[in-house]
Amino acid sequence: EAQVTQNPRYLITVTGKKLTVTCSQNMNHEYMSWYRQDPGLGLRQIYYSMNVEVTDKGDVPEGYKVSRKEKRNFPLILESPSPNQTSLYFCASSRTGFEQYFGPGTRLTVT
């Protein structure tokens, strides 16, 4: 089954404790992205990758890191999480950069 998976689905952590949210896709897509969703703001792109070892900033990259060492994986790293990073996070992948397939989301709470 074609899918994008994210782990964990739910995470509660404390300020400053480094965390990684994993993302994996099995569709051999070149494009992958991370978004955050906040009430009243819709989805905003954090980082994107157009291929292995090629990543770039989206609209709200501050406080986040990504890496793309393999085509199927695109982890999101929060080196020092802060409460304003409490949000719902989505990973997405795309063959063309147009139509995107989303993972199930990760609900992150930073206290």
Added chain:
Amino acid sequence: AQTVTQSQPEMSVQEAETVTLSCTYDTSESNYYLFWYKQPPSRQMILVIRQEAYKQQNATENRFSVNFQKAAKSFSLKISDSQLGDTAMYFCASAQPGGGADGLTFGKGTHLIIQP
């Protein structure tokens, strides 16, 4: 840069009625795609319908259809014979070639409630 505007934060209709969700967008590109995504309470983002800008014919998927007005940069979603399962947040989005920072831009969403 692209922008997408959804002017209706919330709508409520009775089951079996037809409802139209509004979306306007702004882009300088001539080649782009438009999408409607549905987000039910499970929070999963589900693609409802897509429209290629170069196609004049409006896209249709079962009970869902769009009214694409390219000159007016308008892209509304019509849901016919609405069902309780249509209750969700609906996001309009635009995408242009190459992905990236301007690859997919979302509106702020419309919360649609279908009343029994």
